[in-house]
Amino acid sequence: MSSENRITGHYTVPPELSGKRLDQAAAELVSEHSRSRLQSWIKSGALTVNGKQCKPRDKVMLDDRLELDAEPEAQVTWEAEPISLDVVYEDEHLLVINKPAGLVVHPAAGHADGTLVNALLNYAPEVENLPRAGIVHRLDKDTSGIMVVARSLVAHTSLVEQLQTRTMGREYEAVVVGSLTGGATVDAPIGRHPTDRKRMAVVPTGKPAVTHYRLVERFAAHTHVRCKLESGRTHQIRVHMAHVRHPLVGDPVYGGRLRLPKGTSDELRDVLAAFHRQALHAQKLTLEHPETGEILSWETPLPDDMVKLIEALRKHAKELEQSAY
Template identity: 85%
Template sequence: MSSENRITASFAVPPELSDRRLDQAAAELMPEHSRSRLQSWIKSGALTVNGEKRKPRDKVMLDDQINLDAEPEAQVSWEAEDITLDIVYEDEHLLVINKPAGLVVHPAAGHAAGTLVNALLNYAPEVENLPRAGIVHRLDKDTSGIMVAARSLVAHTSLVDQLQTRTMGREYDAVVVGELTGGGTVDAPIGRHPRERKKMAVVASGKPAVTHYRLAERFAAHTHIRCKLESGRTHQIRVHMAHVKHPLVGDPLYGGRLRLPKGTTEELREALAAFNRQALHARQLTLEHPETGEILSWEVPLPEDMQALLAALRKHVEDLASDVY
């Protein structure tokens, strides 16, 4: 919920968040807001429980009503930077962007500048008044493709709602190791890896995650697939495909060491060795316009590096067929 000039939300505490700290529960329920912002709203009384002001560390119980009613204010202290954006669509509410591989979405430790957020603040300064500068979903640094940012509070609230209710459609292209014989679904919970903190993993205590995939093209020992998400967990496609023993080509975290198929030509070996990012591209985005209600859809082509990878895999199939090694 929201109005033109207020940030508002209302939740009943679900069973899995009962007996958690208020700031922790609020962060789970409203991931679009930073932890520090939520804590400041709790301390100021903008975020209440059952109509009462509480402390961040106070526990919440099942069915407690968490309510937020806050003034928009500058949410970020990041600097605007003149970084070129590939804009697919824009209006007063939305910015749809084709993100190149290598561009970090959010400033963080090790990436304080040169990010998509820095570029947005330069191109659309009004986003400084929005939670996380209008960013409602992310792509990993080395994942390319289409993503949307909000330019207004109305759009931000609508996009967050569409993500939470899973009505926003997202389709990805990926190239995986191994020859898949058909499409399928991976339904496995994802959480932080128990030992390696930079990684996610399929763990029993993780959050529900569902990835559907279908075949786009089969090669001698690799497969081009298209994936649709029912959830949006960190590294979801990468973790799920590695879980079913078909990791993404080039994935530095989940791919393991380079595996070369039997009969690999020197040309293909070089192409696979040179592809040093996960072969993942956000191809299509479908959403409901926050103001008009119109269903909009955009598609961006594969970047040159993935096109070259697919070309090398096709040529390898042709070489095998003609017994050229």
């Protein structure tokens, strides 16, 4: 098998993983592959440390070099389903889609079918040979917007590297509670919530996470913001905005109960009460094409529910402004 069709990678152990078991360190460094697959690669010698085969329980130390060189094999066992996809761009290496809110990305407990992966296996069957069916970054079920999927090993390797080196640009639009006066940067580590394992939280032992946000439009008691990620932690924007006490409108996990500002009109109250997902949309994606090296960028418009939300907030703000005179 030619080298370009193999799964390869080189990783250096950072300070925070020094002293960890090899399988634990590998799960952090090579997170795009499942733990069971990493275990099998360690045991077979496809994943080595400083050029030597080791056992999963062996410890790794600072600056140890992990090298991966494995043959691809069918990576998923899920069923293909004829689910419609909104394809923004495609070629032999990439598939860029506009994911609707409500679509689960990966099959899991409670969502064995009807997911993006099931749709991908039907639309592009070749992704069954790629880790996680070619998905290198996720969007939460109720987050809408643009995401890229690898269709080849060359693309998968390149996209994972771009994510790890933070050269892939991802911008999101959100509507948050509270009237912000300016943009800022949230630099706060994110990890599992200490008591609720289904939630994430800002915790001292978390992984580094940086979110930049700037104002797009300010309303009476809400703000439309644009967020840019430097890292890609689970629920990052939702956690960071809640951390600075400006949670996303409609966020069922981090938003708390519905708060209606003084003077809220009946129309706005109805719109806010009916918005049952986090007001978050992946609006723009920029990356380097894995084969040509060309810098590509795509944008997707806000979905109808967020447009309706913003229009209602804008109308209410104008009404309040007019009533003040």
